[in-house]
Amino acid sequence: MASGHYDAIVIGGGHNGLIAAAYLARAGKRVVVLERRPRVGGAAVTEEIFPGFKFSMFSYVVSLLRPEIIRDLSLPRHGLHILPLESTVTPMENGDYLAGWGDHDETRRELYRHSPRDADAYDEYGRLMHFMAQAVKPILSMVPPDPTSFALGDLRALLGLGRHFRGLGSERLHALVKLMTMSSADFLDEWFETDVLKATKAASGIIGTFLGPRSPGTAYVLLHHYMGELDGVFRAWGFAKGGTGAVSEAIASAARELGAEIRCEASVARVLVRGGRVRGVVLDTGDELAAPVVLSSLDPRRTFLELLEPAQLPADLVADIRRFKFRGSSGKVNLALDALPSFTCMPGIGRQHRGAFSISPSLDYVERAYDDAKYGEFSRRPYMDIVFPSVIDPGMAPPGKHVMSIFVQYAPYHLNGGWNDARREAFGDAVIDTVETFAPGLKQRILHRQVLTPADIERITGLSEGNIFAGELALHQLFFLRPAPGWAKFTTPVPGYYQCGSGTHPGGGIMGASGRLGALAVLKNGGGGGREAG
Amino acid sequence: MTAALVIGASVNGLVAAHYLARRGRPVTVLEPRADSDPTLETGWVPPVLARELGLRHLEIALPDPWLTAPPLALFRDIATSAEAIRRISPADAARWPDFCARMHRLAGVLERLYLRPPPDLETRALGELFGLAALGLHVRRLGKQALIDLARILPMSIADLLDDWFESDLLKGALGALGVWHLKQGPRGGGTAFNFLHHHVGSAPGVFRPARSNLRQVLEATPGVTLRRGVGRCRILAEGGQTRGVLLEPSGETVAASLVVSSADPRATLRDVAGELDPEFLRAAGNIKARNVVARGTVRLDRPAGYAALCHAPSLDYLEKAYDAVKYGRDSDAPYVEAYRANGHLDVHIQYVAAGDPAAVQRRVAEILAVAPSQVGVDMPADGEHLYHGEFTLDQILFMRPVPGWSRYRTPVRGLYLCGPGTHPGGGIAGAAGRNAAREILKDG
Amino acid sequence: MSLRTTPFHPRTAPLSEGHAWRRWAGYVVASAYDLSHEREYHAIRNAAALFDVSPLYKYMVTGVDAGRLLDRVVTRDIAKAKIGQVLYTPWCDAEGKQIDDGTISVLDERTYRMTSADPNLRWLHLNAAALDVAIEDVSERTAALSLQGPNARAILETAAERDLRGLKYFRLTAAAIRGIPVTLSRTGYTGDLGYEIWVDAGSALPLWDALIATGAAYGITPAGILALDVARIEAGLLLIEVDYVSSRHALIESQKSSPLELGLGWTVAADKARYNGQAALHAERARGPAWQFVGLSVNWDSLEQLYADVGLPPRLPTTAWRTSVPVYAEGTRRQIGYATSGGWSPLLKQYMALAHLESPFASPGTRVAMEITVEHHRRQAAAHVSALPFFNPERKRA
Incomplete structure (x- = not known):
């Protein structure tokens, strides 16, 4: 072995990988993050592409960074400062515009200019979405139960989930069904008549998908904005000072302080499996790093099909991952x-x-x-x-x-x-x-x-097909189906090998929930042993 | 016993009427139109109907091959179809039997859901909870794979589903067409895989087109109910939250009744009693999506057609492009066309048509079916008149149909019930809604 | 890109000595023109106060079914209203929980004007299904002033050059003030003799000038929201989002109230055609509402004692407060309700509050305790339930 002994190795230094490492280090594990590029952040990086000009190169707004992560890792102390994005202006083709401002009265007045009825509807819509966001939010922080399992824990979680939804009351339950199944255009048609308003709202529902505003399954993304409002005090939604790379840096700083080691320019070639369990990783250089636990924050295709040999996995999982849709757009x-x-x-x-x-x-x-x-x-x-x-x-x-x-x-990946x-x-x-x-x-x-282009995104960040969510956020790829049925609980068929990237539940955006839940899954399974044990 | 009025001599109206009559209730069916419609009913006939209502001379027609999409023909026998598919794609042929088995098993789950009122997820009633639990167990007994398939496939697009299985454009086009049948969605739209399965319910494995039957004609001939034809528009009367009867227009005759069962479009039915309804309920009813994008055609033939059912949807992209036009309010220049041989003519389904120029549609259909434009007659879709009284999208099925929370055939007006295809389980399943509705009405006494 | 100003703003802005403005329905209106609102308050009860109430939402409802639409919406019986009548009424959702309250003016049998505190355009449209009716938002087109106080009639009689004694409480009439066509309604939010004057926004400034010129001899005083707030508590009048939460804005069930719980049982018609919330309200009436909306009079001796305990003279809220304050059963720690508005009545010399109490504790005279913060410490001041309104002069209706 060329290197020291670790309790856990995290592959990929994107925000989820860093968060996973921070949580493991916080629990007393010796953990190392291996990042292929010279800097951490993955798709959340700030780079000075032209002298003096810094860019949030890929991801450019912080979307729903989980408040518990901000709290647990003391991110504000490590430099996280999220600034408000105050308004959205949509230029229209006739030279007019639609603006949404930070102030409610002002937004109402602007909407009123386009449609008095929509101005009224906007408030009621906002209230419904607030309730919907409240209904969905707990799911973001839970490990998806497997509905095909007869295990007691799964049944209990499923029952709890059933109770949660029934507790919503019929009006909200129905609204939730609609949100989960409808196209954003159809959903918005039920509320508004102003086309430009619907277009602007619907546009937020198509981000990162290979769907249009009239495609069913786009409505629920409308919720995201309102979830951000629920976390209003944490300002989990907005623009990070210093760009999104500063978010990654803050997490990395927290992780280091907690004792994690972060190695850049350390590209993992494959995961080492011996005797039916994970033993560590092999770097591109041929060096081996040993650890009883390895977490991959890469997308499901890389996690399963590139870092492992197909022979190490059940055939139906290989088929499921091959079928998993990326289609960067x-x-x-x-x-x-x-x-x-x-x-x-x-x-x-x-x-x-x-x-x-x-x-x-x-x-x-x-x-x-x-x-x-x-x-x-x-x-x-x-x-x-x-x-x-x-x-x-x-x-x-x-x-x-x-x-x-x-x-x-x-911009389709498959141009x-x-x-x-x-x-x-x-x-x-x-x-x-x-x-x-x-x-x-x-x-x-x-x-x-x-x-x-999506091809560039894939080349630079490693996200397969340049999909910014590490796999399409479509209904059939969510929750217990993300990334594959039976393997949505951050574990893999290889003992000791875990997933913690956006390709797992809940995935998407700079949310960090996957990284946290992945680490918690390791800890729950007693993975890696403590420092004392090492 | 209270006498019942049933509005509409449709399959569902007649089925509801006969179920009510069998329990000793005097039933009058009011049919706006004067003549009996000779066309066959499209859709699966649940065998339980024939058994319970003692229907005789029921004929269910399914051609063999059930679909021709030259050079491909698909047969009732799975192996024969596989043989035919092999000529265009050996890989697809190899997967055909498995595909047919998987789809049939999933449609079986839906079938079980369709012959009863939709599950009530919010219920606290013990009986309902047992029903739900039984359903849950049934689904779980099908095995892990079926459950995963169900969860994964229902929200999927038919294009994604077929792309998972097949490579032949022609095969995928012919199958994909069923996924968009009567929908304002293209094959890439989520939920079209569900629409595909819905229309497979009750079919034999390997048959992905609904059968046609003389169910309506048989029901009309079955004694037990009074059938009044040509009564004109039926306007439902209600007052103080209670149904009072039906006003016939233009005659002005009022038929008093405290029980009215409407097989008409729920939106039209509810509009009659709008004064009795809460604004939020009305809003929900007004939000029912029923965008008709299908024109009906008839082709007079000089000589018999060489096929029983011809499908022109050569690829998923073809279907998708046909849909694109209607998104922007135009008729498709290259529509999906399906033609069925009837007595001396063809019944034609033309999708996607908005409401443009019938002559242009006529020309396109003539070209596609290789007949003269003069042989083709086209009925353009009337706005809002949907064959199923509401599209089959995931937000409009089960307990969401026709109005979320009002899926059990009742309405907020006492004595007014719905039983048409706008209610669960909807169109394409002949008579199931009527039977379910009648059973709920009888429960209310 | 800032807040809207009312059509009277060019006149009201220069009057504002303290630049004290507040938001009302997306507009700015004066909190008080003077540095203190005291003079403005006394004008209401002693002379005449002039308020700019233009931010109210105003809808014209016209057509054959206009009355039917409003009857579907509100709890009072519009069909029985006469032309020229103004009705104060709440309206509810299907569960009988109050959405908003406002007035409906019957201009003729097909024309009604509705005023409300919140936007209701969409709600009216939702209720108008299958009715032959047009609903127009005239909020911006119509400016409104409220002239309140014992001299209000004299000022308007002089300005409009006509006798207004015949214009009864909650009735309206068309009139002209210096040639400007207006609608006068004998309504207001002060519980005093008073009128509201409805005018086309384009004529707002000449109307203001005419009233100020005529009113000078009668002590007319432009007044702001702070003075109004004290007067409306004396009058026992509800304020939405302060005294109750619209069922449309409530986040949880317990935030909602029914008109029966808000002291508006008199507005819930016992016998009228179907309207929103009817069944729920009838059922609630039959079983009796769980809550009542009442007045509280804080016991002076108790208040004085609480302050004396820390060596201070009593401190009184000279401006009305709008926070939620717990109310307890006398001599216990059991909370039986909460007060939502309160303040010192300079006229009645009384510390008054408006409160929601559980019904068993709501009959007038019941002794309760209201929380008061004395020198950073929470105390209970003795109080008793008072009939509303606190102040009810004869001239209001005479």
């Missing part, structure tokens, strides 16, 4: 700007730049963007979510200069003919040309541009 364009662009719908530079611009002028617009992707092309006129992090956090760009982050959908440099630039051009129609003059302000 989003890209990112990062711009360094000489100056902020002015949007035609709300001219000038002002507080609107402290929030997001959503390029989702109508449901048809977003749906057409999806149509392109369905048939293997990137959207000619994509849905985009634009923020100017340097306005919120001046440290992100040289004084007076700015960074602009454009999240783009759809007809495949991605190459020319297609990447064509994609970047489509994005810039589209923004330019809403903010003329943007092009002249661009100093540098970085275009990231």
Whole structure:
């Protein structure tokens, strides 16, 4: 053995891997995180891509980072500072706009301008969503019970879950069924008449999916925003000071303080299995690291099919993981700007730049963007979510200069003919040309541009097919089906080998729940033994 | 015993009427239209109906091959179909028997759910809880794989499901069409796998098109109920939370009754008694999605067609593109078309059509079926008139159908019941809703 | 991009000496114009106070079925109302829990104006299924002033050049003030003689000027919300989101109240066509509501003693408070309810509060104890249940 002895090895230094390590270290385990890249963070990294200009290269907003993690790891003390994104402005094709502001009265007044009835409906919708978020929230922090199991613990958990849902009362239970099964467009149609409002809300339901706003199964993502509000005091939703990399750094700092070791540029080639259980890992260099417990925060395809040999797994699990859908659908364009662009719908530079611009002028617009992707092309006129992090956090760009982050959908991983440099630039051009129609003059302000396709996301972060959620968040890939039936409890068929990435329940966004639950699963099984035992 | 009025001489209306009459209740069926509709009923006929109602001369027609999608033909015999599939894809042929078995087993779970009122998840009643528990056990007894399949497949798109199994576009198109049958969804839409299974309920393994039957004609000929045809529009009267009867328009005749069972579209039925309903209930009823995207066609033939049932849906992408048009309110230029041989003509199902130009649809159908446009007649879909009185999407089934929380055929108005395809288990299952409704009515005494 | 201002803002803004504004339904209105609200309060009871009440939500309901729609919504019987009548009424959800309260003015048999504290446009539309009715939000188009106090009639009679003695309590009439067409209703939120004046927003400023000019001789005083709040507690009038939570905003069942629990049983018609919440309200009436909304009078001697114990003279809330304060059964620690508004009545010389009490403790005269914080310590002050309103002058209805 080339290295010291560990109780546990965590593969992958993304936020989930770091959180898992921190929780294990907190419980007294000797743990090491192995990160392939020179820095931790995975898809939550801040990089100075152009001199003086820092970017949250991939993930750019903190979404629902679990309050218990913020608390348990004392993240604010380690530098976590989440700043509010104050508004969302949606430019419309007729030159008007729809704005949602931080202040309720102001938002109501704006909605009223578009539809007096929608202004009323908005409050009631918000209240229903608040209840729905409350109903769903406990599930985010639970290990999914296996409904096919007759084990006592599973039955008890299932009964508890049944009681929880029945306790909601019929009106809310039905609303929840609707949210879980409907398309966001249909769900919103029941509430609102303003198309641009529905488009903007629906757009949040398609992020990271290979679905359009009219595809069933997109409605429940509408909840995410409201879950963030439940955690309002923790500001689990917003923009991290220093970019999303600062979130990873804060977690890494907490993990180190708790005693975890973090090694960068340590790429794991495979997981070492001997005598029917995990023994450690083999690095690309050929070095071996031994530990009785190994956790993979990588996506399910890598966790099961690349780090292990198929022969080490049951055939139906291999088939299930092969069937697990990734289909990355989003890209990112990062711009360094000489100056902020002015949007035609709300001219000038002002507080609107402290929030997001959503390029989702109508449901048809977003749906057409999806149509392109369905048939293997990137959207000619994509849905985009634009923020100017340097306005919120001046440290992100040289004084007076700015960074602009454009999240783009759809850019299918399986592009007809495949991605190459020319297609990447064509994609970047489509994005810039589209923004330019809403903010003329943007092009002249661009100093540098970085275009990231799903293929780039896969290459750099290792996320299979560039799926930002480490596997589609579709109903048939959630809860006890994530990543595969029977293996949704963070364990694997190889004793000692665990999962803790976003490809497990609940997955998605910078939530961190998977990392925490993965670590707790290890601890519950008494994995690795204590320091004393070592 | 209270006399009952049943609105609509549809299969479900007639089934409900006969079940009520068998228990000694005088029943009058009011049918707005004057003539009996000669067309056959599409959908599975639960055998229990024939047994319990003593139906005679029931004929259930299922052609063999049950579907032709040249050059592919699919037969009732699984091995014969596999042979046919082998000519376009040996891999698909090899998977066919397994696919048929798996789908049949899942449809069996639905079948069990369909011959009773939908499970009431909120119940505290002991009997209901036993029912739920029995259902749970039944599902679990099917084994782990079936349970996982069910959980995974129901919310899936039919495209994802078929892509898991098959490689042939032609086969996937022909099967996928059943997943979008009467839906304003493309094969990539979530929940279309459920729609596929729904229409497989009661079928033989390996048959993925519903049978057609003369059930309605047989019910009409069965004695025991009074059938009044040509009564015009039936407007339900209610006052003080209680059903009072039916007003016939335009005659102005009022038929008094304290028990009215409507097989009409729930939205129309409830609109009649809107004054008796809570605004939130009305809102829920108003939210029933019933977007009709199917045109009906008839083709007059000079010579008999060389097939009994022809499907034109050459691939999943073809279906998806056909759907794309209707998303933006246009008729599809390349619609999914299915033609059934009837007496000297073809009955044609044309999807997706919004409400555009009938002449253009006629031309497209003629091209696809290789006949002259003059031979084709097209009935464009009327807005909101859905064959099933509500789409089969996951948010509109079981205890969500027709209105969440009101799935047991009752309405907030005493004495007014629903029994049409807008209620559980819905269209495509002939008479099950009518039977379930009648049994609930009898429970209320 | 800021809050809205009312059509009277160009006149009210320069009057605001302390720049004390508050939000009301997305508008800014004056808390008080003077540095203290005291003079404004006394104008209500002694002369005439002029309030800008434009932020109220106002809906015009017109059409053959307009009356039927409102009858479906509210608990009072609109069908029995006469033209020119104004009805104060609550409205409820299907479970009989109160959504909001407001007034309905019967302008003619097909035209009604509804005012409310919360938005109700969508609710009206939801209730209008299958009815022949048009609902229009006229909140922005219609400005409103409230002129309250013993001199209110004299001012309006002079300004409108007509006799208003015939305009009875909760009746309305069309009139013109210096040529400006207005609707006058004998209504208000002070429990005093008073009127509300409804005018097209475009004529708001001339109307203000006319009233101020005419009223000068009668002591007209522009007044803000702080003064109004004291007066409305004296009058025993409910304030939504303070004294009760709209069932539409409640997060849990126990936050909701029915009109029967809010002292509005008189508005729940015993015999009328079906309306929202009817069955639940009839059932509740039959079994008796669990809660009552009552007045509390804090015992002066007890209050004085609590302060004397720490060596202080009694401290009195000169502005009305709007927090939730526990109420106990006398001499016990058993909480039997909570007060939601309270304050010192400068006119009655009495510490009063509005409270929700469990029904067995709600009959007038029942002795209870209300929590009072004396020098950072929570104490119980003796109090007794009072009939509402605390203040009910003859001139209100005369």
